[in-house]
Amino acid sequence: MTPRKRTVLFGSLTAVSALLAACSKQAAPTEATPTVPVAAVGYANLQNDLVLTAEFHPYQDVDVMAKVAGYVRQINVDIGDHVHQGQILATLEVPEIQDDLAKAKAGQAAAEANIATAEAAVEHARAAASIASLSYQRIEDVANRDRGLVPKQEVDVAQSRKAEASAQLDSAVSSLKAAQQARLEADSEYSRADAMVQYATIRAPFTGVVTKRYANTGSMIQAGISSQTQAMPLVSLAQNDLLRLILPVPVSDVSSIHNGEAVDVDVVSLGRTLKGTVTRYADSVQFSTRTMDTEVDVPNPQGTLVPGMYAEVHLHLAPRPHVLSVPVDAVDGIGTAAEQAWVIRDGALHLVPVTTGLQTPNRIEILSGLAEGDQIAVGRHTGLSDGEHVNPVPATYESASADRH
Template sequence: MAFTKRKALLGVVAALTASNLTACKSAAPPVTEVPTVPVANVTPATLENDLTVSAEFRPYQEVDVMAKISGYVKNIRVDIGDRVHQGDILATLEVPEIQDDKAKARAGVAVAEANVVTAQAAVQQASAATNMAHLSFQRIRDVAARDKGLVPRQEVDVAQSRDMEATARLASANSAVKAAKQAKLAADSEYARAEAMMQYATIRAPFSGVITKRYANTGSMIQAGTSSQTQAMPIVRLAQNDLLRLTLPVPVSAVSEVKNGQAVDVNLANPRRTLQGTITRSSNTVQMATRTMETEVDVPNRDGSLVPGMYAEVHLHLAARPNVLSVPLDAVEGLGTSIQQAYVVRGGVVHLIPIVVGLQTATRVEILSGLQSGDRVIVGRHTGLSDGEKVDAHPATYESTSSRS
């Protein structure tokens, strides 16, 4: 009985084995799955590389107006918000010691002039005495030569000595005139210095602008604004606001594209408007801390509608390429490196093509060589793809249809 059951069980196992073998022989081979990839077309487009940076308006020039000399403020004629022109009087200082110095210098000039007159008169006297002594010597010498023995030799020598002494006195008088004239020049210089210092008591505007701060009032003691007087108080602060500066931090990647005279758009938020400007100057050096180069744009402000401290967005038009072949940024493998490639789908097969790129914008990149108009390139991630692989290509959903990027 047991043997019969065992035999029946072996029969069932054999039947199942035969059935499985038959099924394996009749099953079809597995089908390899073809990956689906997003593609974009290589199309002509106009590419523009724009840079937008924020900047703050600053006065074209601004200065704290200091006093050249120390004194008390006699009167101050301006206040915050007043517009002044170059040369206008801002304040006047009371400096009595400078007035005394000026009077002393004027007296010194008068003394020097009198000394010049006295020295010139002495020259005339010495010149007359010299002429007389010379004539006397010539006469005695002539008589002594004509009538020998008539005039003693001693008298001839005395006359000659007097002639020489008179000549020396004349030379001394001429030197005294020169010294008196030099003293007159020194006195004139001292008077001019006192006069100039007196003029410094009147504080004038160094350029046309607006008074933005007033430090002093009538009666304030003002120290001379020299380098050794670090605590000297200014009179006012003056800012030139009819022309403003915008200082732009241009990143190092765009430094080579920035040129003086380049047009920029200055966008204001309040009130909303756009001004046209040009790049006026740049530092021509990159700051190591920020990796940016300071670039300035001058913005006219004749109507005074712009106020220093306001912010603006500046759009720099760095480069433009009209009607050039381009692809989306993520279609290029190795962008920014020395080896750049694109995966091109032709006839359902992937081809890895070396390319050369040009201008790069925020979304697209110019193709200089390697691709043709109408080629389909794989966008997005390229991991797992290989040259010669079959793929199922479908247009990318974000592919731009615009001709401008």
């Protein structure tokens, strides 16, 4: 190889080496500060809504039974009819009850006649007793004034007649009391028979709508109090102007339930949100489901709601006005003894323990560990290290749940 060729080859190798070195230098990684989405600790009004699904039930629902057995003479209602309290639903034909009423009325008349007779007897006995007493007094006065003028026998006879008349008066008074007692018994029997006649007229126990009809004209209806037969009701009646929602509240939220609390009722099928009120609760947890039955009353004056519809009920539990809070994804280990959050101070991450309170779907109450205005890392916290310098940027909903850059 000639000196000229060696020089060219050496120059080429030098140029390639320089180019490779430049490429290698350009490809060397640079140390970059990671970007972390952050949010500020601040005050907010927190309220935890418990959403439960329930079915509307009538406020009252009853099978209307007959208290006496008989044949249906007339039935005045059918399915879907709206009735008022006390309105006649049906009448029964019960001939034997009419006979009992007639007998009871005759018994009253007989008792009145017996009282009249007894009263007359009392007056007669009282008059006789008065005459006997007066006669005895006169004879005794003469005998005491003129001794020997009146025989002792006549005085004894007058005294005996007085005693007899007094006994007859007492007997007449006793007979009058017995007659008066018999009249009370006759009145009671008449009241019973009259009540039984009234029972033959079936009336609505409350204002509502007829949901079922079981009997027709001529049907034989057994008494609803009969224990030997399967008594058939006349109709089923439901009160729909006020409906019930029975909610299975989990045991963890039982302590937050109180009567009178307002709730929001979303009726999805109607696209409406109604207002309701917690009216009553069982105050006892069912062991099988670990829930407590809680009832919400929903007014239904227009009849828009129908029993059987489903609704989503929003129970507003444990309101916390103006409390220190952060986004839920800012705290690690929620519900454990190792709750913690990443705080950015002087551009560096610091892991601090915190204590939390009420949790809503988006935010959580901070009881200790943080102060208002602190910048905290939100979103995923994988890869963070204590003391690491970061570039904090305000988080949006999307960036808060994304990985740090």
